[in-house]
Amino acid sequence: MxxxxxxxxxxxxxxxxxxxxxxxxxxxxxxxxxxxxxxxxxxxxxxxxxxxxxxxxxxxxxxxxxxxxxxxxxxxxxxxxxxxxxxxxxxxxxxxxxxxxxxxxxxxxxxxxxxxxxxxWNNCGSQGAYLILMATLLHVYDGIGDSMPTHIAALVGLVLYWIGLNQLKSGIDTKGAQGVSRLKIAVILSIIAIIFGWIPLLGSLVAGILLIIAFFVEFMGYGSLKQSASLGVTGQDGAGKLRISMIVLLIGAFIDLFPLTGMVVGFISLVAIWFIFKGWMMILDGMEFRIARQKEDNSDF
CATH class of the missing domain: 1.20.120 (Four Helix Bundle (Hemerythrin (Met), subunit A))
Structure with missing residues (x-):
């Protein structure tokens, strides 16, 4: 193999x-x-x-x-x-x-x-991308399982996501690092939103506003990653698929506002999981291929 x-x-x-x-x-x-x-x-x-x-x-x-x-x-x-x-x-x-x-x-x-x-892994950034994939899976599955254990798993996922972002940032260029910084801001906003969500009445409203802001910041973060030369063409296409996954999740969140739509939202989350898996896999492939090529070029001299 x-x-x-x-x-x-x-x-x-x-x-x-x-x-x-x-x-x-x-x-x-x-x-x-x-x-x-x-x-x-x-x-x-x-x-x-x-x-x-x-x-x-x-x-x-x-x-x-x-x-x-x-x-x-x-x-x-x-x-x-x-x-x-x-x-x-x-x-x-x-x-x-x-x-x-x-x-x-x-x-x-x-x-x-x-x-x-x-x-x-060829570098720390690749390991970070792998951790982010696993963390994102925990977060998205929470919309399918929707139970106390999956809520806890989603919080653990946010911690893994933060660790993964720190590792990813060390292995990419300036444009990619800008994207990672935006993703970190989105994580912080999401954590604050979770805390406000525990407060009755007004807390839910503030949490909703913060999550909307976090969504747009995260979307821009993937946009910056899409322009990162460190990811290669394959990785850039992967970042594009991650943006698609966010749009799919946004559609799911809108449908979830209506009653008796839990099963539909669950299937939409499944589609989002596929895009997330494919996107981060392509980012991993792009980073690993680039570093492997650099090693080959260095060995020629």
Whole structure:
């Protein structure tokens, strides 16, 4: 397996395992529903679960074929076991505690993946882009899961997003750094909006205004990234897809204002997740290709 393909498969595996883990997040509401026998079947969550299982299994199998016995047995057991439990939880009537076991297995596998598979990013900026992708996934999935655990996961995602932005800024040019600075402002505004959202009445209004401002600042941030030569043509196109994902989420937020539209908003969030995955993957590819080319050029002298 070529290095570039290896990194693409790694990101695919990580995103799919995280997506599946989000669907298995322990939720007190689901536990109560299962005890009293009320079905809480959610089609968008089900789609995320299937996507996570299929995409994760394909990537893990590709690594097993490529690495063979050098792949850690413990890692295989955790990642493969978590994906297998994800399949079992699709069966109606399966005990809710299986979700918790699967969630823990996938969470540990996520932390072990980099060393187990042997991934080395070409620079700190690439690692930052990877972290931002994972963080954004947590944030967007909150619109699908919409529970207390997903709200907490989204807050954790904001922290990861901030760390990723700091790392990304160190690996790009001035224009890209300007975009990162705008994205950091958007994160700060989002955190302040969350705090105001806890205040009754007036707090919700202030939070809404701050989120609108954060949206436009983030949109301009991706616009600056789209002009960054450090990302290459591929990465610049990826930044464009991230802007599309924001427009898709804006449409979802508008539709969410109307009653009985939760399922529609969930599917719209799924579309946004695809654009986010594709966008950050293209940014990663652009950065990794540029640095690999520079190393090749230097080795020629």
């Amino acid at each position: 070529k290095e570039n393909e290896k990194k693409q498969k790694f990101v695919q595996l990580q995103v799919c395992m995280l997506l599946l883990a989000c669907t298995l997040l322990p939720d007190f509401g689901s536990l109560v529903s299962s005890i009293i026998g009320i079905s809480d079947f959610d089609i968008p969550v089900f789609c995320c679960q299937v996507l996570g299982i299929v995409g994760g299994a394909l990537a893990l199998y590709a690594f097993y074929q490529s690495l063979g016995n050098s792949l850690s047995v413990v890692y295989l057991a955790l990642a493969g076991g978590g994906l297998a439990i994800g399949v079992l939880t699709l069966i109606p009537g399966v005990p809710i505690w299986l979700n918790y076991i699967g969630f823990i297995a996938l969470l540990i596998a996520l932390f072990l993946s980099k060393n187990s598979i042997g991934i080395q």
